[in-house]
Amino acid sequence: MATKNAEALAAVSKKYEWGFATEVEQDFAPKGLSEDTVRYISAKKNEPQWMLDWRLKAYRQWLEMTPPDWAKLSIPPIDYQDAYYYAEPKQKKTLASLDELDPEIRRTYEKLGIPIEEQKVLAGVEGARKVAVDAVFDSVSVATTFREELKAAGVIFLSISEAIREYPDLVKKWLGKVVPQHDNYFATLNSAVFSDGTFVYVPAGVRCPMELSTYFRINAENTGQFERTLIVADKGAYVSYLEGCTAPMRDENQLHAAVVELVALDDAEIKYSTVQNWYPGDENGVGGIYNFVTKRALCQGRNSKVSWTQVETGSAITWKYPSCVLAGENSVGEFYSVAVTNHRQQADTGTKMIHLGKNSRSTIVSKGISAGRSDNTYRGLVRVAPTAEGVRNFTQCDSLLLGDQCGAHTVPYIEVKNPSAQIEHEATTSKISEDQLFYAMSRGLDQEAAVALIVNGFAREVLQQLPMEFAVEAQKLLGISLEGSVG
Amino acid sequence: MTAVFDLPSTREEAWRWADLGGLAAAAALAPIARPEADFLDLPGARLVFVDGVLDAERSMLRRVTLQALEAGDHPLGRRAAGQGWSLRLDAEAAADPVQIIHIATSGESHLPSEIVLGDDAVAEVVETFVGAGWANRFTRVSLGTGARLMRSVRLLQPAGFVSLREEATIGAAASLVTIFLGAGGQGSRIDATLTLAGDGAFVDYGGALLTRDEQRQECAVAVHHAEPNGTSRQVWRAVAADRSQASLAARAEVARHAQKTDGEQSLRGLLLDRTATVNLKPELEIFADDVKCAHGATVGELDARALFYLESRGIPPARAEALLTHAFVADAIGRIGHETVRDAFEADADAWLEAAL
Helix, strand or coil, rough: CHHHHHHHHHHHCCCCCCCCCCCCCECCCCCCCHHHHHHHHHHHHHCHHHHHHHHHHHHHHHCCCCCCCCCCCCCCCCCCCCCCCCCCCCCCCCCCHHHHHCCHHHHHHHHHHCHHHHCCCCCCHCCCEEEEEEEEEEEEEEEEECCHHHHHCEEEEEEEHHHHHHCCHHHHHCCCCCHHHHHHHHHHHHHCCCCCEEEEEECCEEECEEEEEEECCCCCEEEEEECCEEEEEECCEEEEEEEEEEEEHHHHHEECCCEEEEEEECCCCCEEEEHHHHHHCCCCCCCCEEEEEEEEEEEEECCCEEEEEEECCCEEEEEEECCCEEECCEEHHHHHEEECCCCCEEEEEEEEEEEECCCEEEEEEEEECCCCEEEEEEEEEEEEEECCCEEEEEEEEEEEEECCCCCCEEEEEEEEEECCCEEEEEEEEECCCCCCCHHHHCCCCHHHHHHHHHHHHHHHHHHHHHHHHHHHHHHHHHHHHCCCCCC | HHHCCCCCCCCCHHCCCHHHHHHHEEEEEEEECCCCCCCCCCCCCCCEECCCCCHHCCCCCCEEEEEECCCCCCHHHHHHHHEEEEEEECCCCCCEEEEEEEECCCCEEEEEEEEECCCCCCCCCCCCEEEECCEEEEEEEECCCCCCECCCCCCCCCCCCCEEEEEEEEECCCCCEEEEECCCCCEEEEEEEEEECCCCCCCEEEEEEEECCCCCCCCCCCECCCCCCCCEECCCCCCCCCCCEEEEEEEEECCCCCCCEEEEEEEEEEEEECECCCCCEEEEEEECCCCCEEEEEECCCCCHHHHHHHHHHHHHHHHHHHHHHHHHHHHHCCCCCCCCCCCCHHHHHHHHHHHCC
């Protein structure tokens, strides 16, 4: 058992490969947070007056609020005045072509393995699958690919700051509708200072011809990243959206407070996949990203569907609950999650399924893997409104503990006000059993391969939900902790 | 009512579903005539407390003593500090069942109690709450190595509120079984922290909460496995009718070196009307890596196929519903070991079901 532990620990202790910082000249907003900061960001973005007013309203509300303390996290006090709320590479961001992009940034993205270049080549290849990429570097979206091709299909895929200028009506209609400005402390902060993010609108009846993807990268020191994503799928539309994130290794903590809003109208479907790999801090818990994210989907239409898939391996502290408000009749919400914590990472993550519509259904599959001295909490809510007839929910949350210094916690809330609902919840906590190991090894696998096989099986239900492009990356990321995992 | 002002607010996680308003209302109820309640036909001590004060005439103390007791610092429990009842048994002693009837006639009453069992001692306690008003009780249980305590508690107040704060320390190989039945018209909060403090300790803590009208009952129980090889079972059933709300929050905590823990939670809710609410929170907090912990939670209505089956056998729909609901509740209160007590509890549950269905 001791060797097994050693191997597992070696595997989970692999270095963070994305911890480099890039030397790029950057424009910063003055340090600290005040109304002036909000005005500065808004001015930088050439925003219309209504947007500035919206931000200021949020900022004033934020001043009155207190950070949430109910999560099973120990969060050191955050000095909101000791951060830059806006950092922009000094490159002009309206580029004629990707070639004009700052080579340093390009190199960064290449190191991250983002296929901007590759995709351009692939574009000419017959039958190749395409992924349109929007890359956000600190506060600014630096590259959005395949825009023209998407436009031909009628899909709007822009950075949110462009969308505010070019499609103000659409943005105005939906921004803050799913996650209201005053929703919670971090969402309100985001509403005031969000810098960039992605806007997607898929018109009625359109199946988005390719996967859409955004990479977020925090590069500058002392910055927070506050991106805002808004995806609207009109009637009968379909879109699959992928999101990835990394940050350099730094000793201080950096704040990432994003808001993601999804809207699915009648018969629309949105598939939202995240591979979150922010810098988790070192083995002693120094540095790392505070990932305080509000993600919520509104299944407003009949038969609409939203599916969240997340692979969470990074961040020093994660506070994140991608949720579905199932307002439409027959609407469907899904949540598939693998959360891995190691060293001194803390994760408090889960989902909320709010059933308002008749015959709405939801599935929750959460797999938590804890190692090192980390704490991993699943926190979820399933609520059935009195008017929601025939609701079905199935929840399964399983935890796997690697080592004896970590914690796995499950905090599911179930609130049901309609007797026709069928709510089922199952949870288990375990380590890898000797029987499983013995069986796999008796088939000729060495110990490490056997453990990897079993743990991959543990997370398989979630991994198989990921689109191909991400599945590979997620496997690799998970491999860091999953290869040679142990009971 | 000033009395409830120093209780935590429902914004706090542990009090999220608590009916603090109902508690204040109960304390302010108009006085009622003293209700009667009968003891079960069992030998042993019999205690009657009227508004928290012993009715010496109707009581036989036997091994139970009255004395000043501490009550810890829990927001509910600490109010109960003062004169209370104490059952202390030496090693290997066995007592006849202790029956306690709590009668509330008005206002609020607070009463502490302790049950301290020496190594291998065995005891049984049956408590019944009747009347109206706010009855607040604190119970400290301490079990020595191999000691066994079986408690059964039924809440049968037609109105008012019963709040119970329980703190237990369970020694090595000791066993604590506590089963509750909330089948009155009162609101309730069963608030417990149980610590398995010895190797191989066992706790079975659960019950059935039946609510109707505007009633709100809840349990908030935390079982803490501090030592290895412990076993815990938390089986709770909730049946909610009309506009009532039943909330079950059960937590199992496993400390770092409490290896080989076997924890099981089963929380199930049955909704009889669409205006009723059942809230469940089966929580696990695990720091040891070689444990078996599982929880299951379901909410729904009666199984339509089971109903159809019974009807196809000639059983009228109402009777079929009653049968299935009875079985649902029996999952929890059927765990009472003593036949006389179990029969009495089942009769109370059936009376409630008959009135509700």
